[in-house]
Amino acid sequence: MNKLAVVALGGNALQRDNQRGTIEEQEKNTFKTLENLVFLLKDNYNLVITHGNGPQVGDLLQRNDAGEQMYGIPQMPLDVCVAGTQGEIGYMIERILRNALNKHGIHKNVISLITQVVVDRKGKAFSNPVKRIGRSYSPEMAAKLQQEKGWAFKEEVKSGGGLRRVVASPQPMEVLNNSVIRRLVEEGNIVLATGGGGIPVYIDAKGNYRPVEAVIDKDMASSLLAVNIKADEFYILTDVPYVYLNYKKPDQRIAEFITRDEARNYLKMGMFGEGTMAPKMEAALYFIENGGSKSVITEATKLENKKFGSCITMH
Amino acid sequence: MNKLAVVALGGNALQRDNQRGTIEEQEKNTFKTLENLVFLLKDNYNLVITHGNGPQVGDLLQRNDAGEQMYGIPQMPLDVCVAGTQGEIGYMIERILRNALNKHGIHKNVISLITQVVVDRKGKAFSNPVKRIGRSYSPEMAAKLQQEKGWAFKEEVKSGGGLRRVVASPQPMEVLNNSVIRRLVEEGNIVLATGGGGIPVYIDAKGNYRPVEAVIDKDMASSLLAVNIKADEFYILTDVPYVYLNYKKPDQRIAEFITRDEARNYLKMGMFGEGTMAPKMEAALYFIENGGSKSVITEATKLENKKFGSCITMH
Numbered sequence: 001m002n003k004l005a006v007v008a009l010g011g012n013a014l015q016r017d018n019q020r021g022t023i024e025e026q027e028k029n030t031f032k033t034l035e036n037l038v039f040l041l042k043d044n045y046n047l048v049i050t051h052g053n054g055p056q057v058g059d060l061l062q063r064n065d066a067g068e069q070m071y072g073i074p075q076m077p078l079d080v081c082v083a084g085t086q087g088e089i090g091y092m093i094e095r096i097l098r099n100a101l102n103k104h105g106i107h108k109n110v111i112s113l114i115t116q117v118v119v120d121r122k123g124k125a126f127s128n129p130v131k132r133i134g135r136s137y138s139p140e141m142a143a144k145l146q147q148e149k150g151w152a153f154k155e156e157v158k159s160g161g162g163l164r165r166v167v168a169s170p171q172p173m174e175v176l177n178n179s180v181i182r183r184l185v186e187e188g189n190i191v192l193a194t195g196g197g198g199i200p201v202y203i204d205a206k207g208n209y210r211p212v213e214a215v216i217d218k219d220m221a222s223s224l225l226a227v228n229i230k231a232d233e234f235y236i237l238t239d240v241p242y243v244y245l246n247y248k249k250p251d252q253r254i255a256e257f258i259t260r261d262e263a264r265n266y267l268k269m270g271m272f273g274e275g276t277m278a279p280k281m282e283a284a285l286y287f288i289e290n291g292g293s294k295s296v297i298t299e300a301t302k303l304e305n306k307k308f309g310s311c312i313t314m315h
Numbered sequence: 316m317n318k319l320a321v322v323a324l325g326g327n328a329l330q331r332d333n334q335r336g337t338i339e340e341q342e343k344n345t346f347k348t349l350e351n352l353v354f355l356l357k358d359n360y361n362l363v364i365t366h367g368n369g370p371q372v373g374d375l376l377q378r379n380d381a382g383e384q385m386y387g388i389p390q391m392p393l394d395v396c397v398a399g400t401q402g403e404i405g406y407m408i409e410r411i412l413r414n415a416l417n418k419h420g421i422h423k424n425v426i427s428l429i430t431q432v433v434v435d436r437k438g439k440a441f442s443n444p445v446k447r448i449g450r451s452y453s454p455e456m457a458a459k460l461q462q463e464k465g466w467a468f469k470e471e472v473k474s475g476g477g478l479r480r481v482v483a484s485p486q487p488m489e490v491l492n493n494s495v496i497r498r499l500v501e502e503g504n505i506v507l508a509t510g511g512g513g514i515p516v517y518i519d520a521k522g523n524y525r526p527v528e529a530v531i532d533k534d535m536a537s538s539l540l541a542v543n544i545k546a547d548e549f550y551i552l553t554d555v556p557y558v559y560l561n562y563k564k565p566d567q568r569i570a571e572f573i574t575r576d577e578a579r580n581y582l583k584m585g586m587f588g589e590g591t592m593a594p595k596m597e598a599a600l601y602f603i604e605n606g607g608s609k610s611v612i613t614e615a616t617k618l619e620n621k622k623f624g625s626c627i628t629m630h
Contacts, residue, residue: 020389021388021389022389023389023391023392023395059382059388060378060399062382062385062386062388063375063378063379063381063382063388064378065385066378066381066382066384066385066386067374067377067378067381067382069381069385070377070380070381070384070385071377071381071450073336073374073377073378074335074336074337074338076338076403077338079406080338080403080406080407083402083403083405083406083407084375084399084400084402084403085399085402086402086406086429087398087399087400087401087402087403087405087429088391088395088398088399088402090398090402090429091394091395091398091401091429091431091514092395092398094429094431095431095516095524095526098523098524099523099524102521102522102523109492109494109495111428111492111495112428112429113426113427113428113429114401114402114405114406114409114427114428114429114507116406116409116410135386177424177426179424180424180426180499180504184495189495192429199406201410206417207417208413208414208417209410209413209414211410
C-alpha cells in the first residue's frame, strides 16, 4: 500500500522575500518547488499539498485598503481574504503541478479544495491577539480604524514602526471535508487543501459555521490535517535544509534525527526561533504525538536524496 | 437513482446591483438563494452548484489597480483574479450552504473546488475581444496601459463613458476534474465548481496548461460541465422568473415551455437580449443538444413549486 504524506509548502516556496511578487516570479518559484515533489511521487507516495499565504494575503489586505480609499469599495474581512488567496495560490499550484507531472510523465488528477478549518473560538488566542497583519498605520489612523471597524492594534516591532492590526492565531480543531480529502488522496489523486492555514470558522451554539477574523498557523493546520486523514509522514518544506541547534551561533550544528523527548527539551530551552522554527517543531511534534510515524523539516530541494533533512520521530 | 442537476447561480444571487457589496449584504443574499435549493435536495436531486463572479471580480480588479497605484503592489493577471473570486465566493457559498442544510436537517458534504476550464485559444473570440472588464480610463491612461501591459481597450457603452479594457470571452472546451466532480456528486456530495465561468487556461503544443487573460461566460461553462458530467437537468438561476417573448414590449408574454426549434428560431429573430437572455438560452440549448433532458431558466425563489420557470427541452 502507498504511503500517505502531507507536504506543507512554505510561503517562500512561491514568493520570495527579496522579490516584488509578480506573477512571473511566483510561477517560476512554484515550478521549481513542485518539481522536487516528483521524487516522492516516484517513490509511490500519495500526496496532500498544503501551502502558506503570508506574502499574498499581505498584498491582498493592502489592495483592499487601497480599493476602499481610492474607489470606496468595501473591504472584505480577513476570512474572505484568506479564501481569496486559497483561490489564487491553489490555482497556481494546481496548474503548475499538472505541468511538472506532464514533464515527468506522471498521470494523476490534481484537485484543489477551498478549505475551512474550525478553530477554538473560546481559546486564549482571542483574549490577547498578537498576529500582525496588513500595513502599518499612524496612531491617529489606527485609533480611527479601531473605532470604525473594531480592529485591535499593536506596535510594529520590525522595520518602519507604526501600529499594525493584530488578530488571533487560534488553535485549529478540525479541517472540514477531511474524510473527503482522505478518500481522494488514498485513491491516488493529489489534493491541495488548507491553504494559508485554512479559512478560520467556528461553530456556534446552533451548530452553524460562523466566520472569524483570525490567522491559523499553516504548519499547525497542515499537521492537524495530516492527523485527521491518518497520514504516515508529514513534511514541512521551508527555507533551511535542516533544523539547527544553536542556530547562527559559533557552535551551530545540524540536528538530523530528533526524538520527541529531545525536541520537547529543546523547545523548553528556547533553542528554536519563536516566530520561525519553534512553531514548525510544535507542528511536527503534534503529528507524531497523534499517530504519525515521522515528521520531516527540510528544504524542497533536499527531497531528491532522502538522506537529507531533519527527521522528528517518537523514539 | 437520484437525478443529477447542475444549478448556475447568477451574480445577483450573491451581490445585488443596488447594493455596495459589503460582506453582510452578500451573506444575506446568499443564504436566501441557497435556501431555495433545499427544495431540489428534498426531491432527492444530487447537486452541483456553479456561480457567477461579475461584481466580485470587478471589485477585485479595481483593488488591484488601487494597490498598484497607492502601494506599488504588482497587479495580478485576470486568470489569477478569477481564481481569487472562486476562493472568496466558493467559501461563502460553502459555509452558508452548510448552515442552510443544518437549518433543514440535511446531512451532506459540501465541497468547493478551484476549477480551471480549457478554452479554445485559436477561436475567433481572441481576434476581436469584446468583454469589458475593470474600471474606465481616460484616453491618455488607456494608451499608457496599452503600451505597458499590452491591454486592449474599447469605448464604454454604458454610463460614464471613457475607455475600458476588453478581453476575449472564449468558448469553453473542457472543465478540468470533471470526472472527479461527477463521482463526488453521484455519491451524494454537493459540489461547488466552475466559479465565475472557471479559470481560463489553454493547452500548448507540449501538453502544458498555460494561463490566458479571458472571461468565460459562466452559463456556458456551467452547461459544458453539465454535459461533461452527464447531468440530467440544468438550472440557470437569474433575476427573472421566466423567459419572456417580446420582453418589456406591450405584447410581452411568458414562455413556459420552449422546444429546441422554437428557441433557435427566437434567437435568430433577436427575441432575447444580447448580453442577457440570449447567452443564457444558448447555454440552455447547448445542454439539451448534448444529451441533457431539460434546461430551466428561472429565479431561485421559484424552485419551491416546480410549475414555475421556463423549461427548454428537445421536443
